[in-house]
Amino acid sequence: MQTPDLLTEAGELLPSLVVGGKFINTDFDAYYHGDGLGVVIVLPQGKLYYAPQYFDQVVSDDYLYHLLACEGVDYRHDWHSQANIDKMPFTNIRWQQDTISLYGKTHLVPRISAWYGDAQAYYSYSGIDLKPHAWTKKLLQLNQALGKLCLREFNSVLLNWYRSGKDYMSWHADDEWQLGKNPLIASVSLGASRRFLLRQNSNHANKLELVLTHGSVLVMTGQLQHYWQHSIPKQANCTMSRVNLTFRNVLYTKP
Ligand SMILES: O=C(O)CCC(=O)C(=O)O
Numbered sequence: 001m002q003t004p005d006l007l008t009e010a011g012e013l014l015p016s017l018v019v020g021g022k023f024i025n026t027d028f029d030a031y032y033h034g035d036g037l038g039v040v041i042v043l044p045q046g047k048l049y050y051a052p053q054y055f056d057q058v059v060s061d062d063y064l065y066h067l068l069a070c071e072g073v074d075y076r077h078d079w080h081s082q083a084n085i086d087k088m089p090f091t092n093i094r095w096q097q098d099t100i101s102l103y104g105k106t107h108l109v110p111r112i113s114a115w116y117g118d119a120q121a122y123y124s125y126s127g128i129d130l131k132p133h134a135w136t137k138k139l140l141q142l143n144q145a146l147g148k149l150c151l152r153e154f155n156s157v158l159l160n161w162y163r164s165g166k167d168y169m170s171w172h173a174d175d176e177w178q179l180g181k182n183p184l185i186a187s188v189s190l191g192a193s194r195r196f197l198l199r200q201n202s203n204h205a206n207k208l209e210l211v212l213t214h215g216s217v218l219v220m221t222g223q224l225q226h227y228w229q230h231s232i233p234k235q236a237n238c239t240m241s242r243v244n245l246t247f248r249n250v251l252y253t254k255p
C-alpha cells in the first residue's frame with residue numbers, strides 16, 4: 001500500500017504541510033511535532049496530532065495481516081456478501097457486525113467492529129453494550145507503541161473494519177460519559193486510505209479534512225469531542241479494506 005503525497009520520497013513529512021504557521025490549505029494554526037513524524041493542528045476548542053506514516057509500511061502490513069487473518073479465506077474475499085461474519089474463523093480478532101435500533105427499526109451497522117481491552121473496560125455507545133475481549137499480543141504491542149507519543153497506556157481499543165468504501169461512520173463525537181470529560185483518543189489506520197472529516201458543531205462551515213493513510217496516527221484531545229464532530233464518509237472509488245483502531249481509556253463503568 002502506498003502513502004499519498006504527504007511524505008517526501010525519503011519518507012519525511014512534507015515541509016509544505018505547515019505554511020506560515022497554518023495547516024496546509026486551512027486557517028488552523030499548526031506546527032511540526034518534535035518527533036519528526038507528525039503535525040499538531042490547533043482547532044478552536046481542540047487539538048489534533050496527525051502523522052501520515054507513524055508506522056512504516058512493513059510494520060503496518062504486519063498489523064493489518066494480523067487483524068484480518070481468517071483461516072482459508074483469501075484477502076480478496078468479498079466480505080460484503082459474507083453473511084454471519086462473527087461465525088467466520090478469524091485467526092486473531094473476534095469481528096462482529098452490530099445492529100442498532102433507530103425509531104423502532106433495527107439496522108446493521110455499516111462496518112464490522114470489535115472491542116478489546118482490560119476486563120473491567122465495559123463500553124456502550126448507540127445502545128450497543130460491549131464487553132471487551134482480552135488483549136492480543138499484537139494489540140498490546142500497538143498500545144505500547146502509542147505510549148511513547150501519548151505518555152499513557154490505554155485500557156481498551158475499538159476496532160472498526162471498513163470492508164470497502166461502502167462502509168462508513170456517520171457524524172458523531174466520542175463523548176460518552178465513560179471516557180471522562182476531555183478524553184484523549186489515539187487512532188491508528190491500516191489498509192485503504194480514507195477521508196476523515198471534522199466539523200465544528202456551532203458552525204459546520206468550519207471544517208477540516210485529513211486523509212488517514214496506511215500506518216497513520218491521529219490523536220484527538222482537548223475539548224474536541226464537545227465542540228466538534230467527525231465522520232468517515234462513503235467513498236465510491238475505494239474497493240479495499242481499511243481497519244481503524246481507536247485506543248481509549250474507559251474511566252467509569254456502570255455499577
Ligand atoms: O475510522 C475512523 O478513523 C474513525 C473511527 C471513529 O471515529 C470511532 O471509532 O469513533
Ligand SMILES: [Fe+2]
Nearest residue numbers: 172173174230
Ligand atoms: Fe469517533
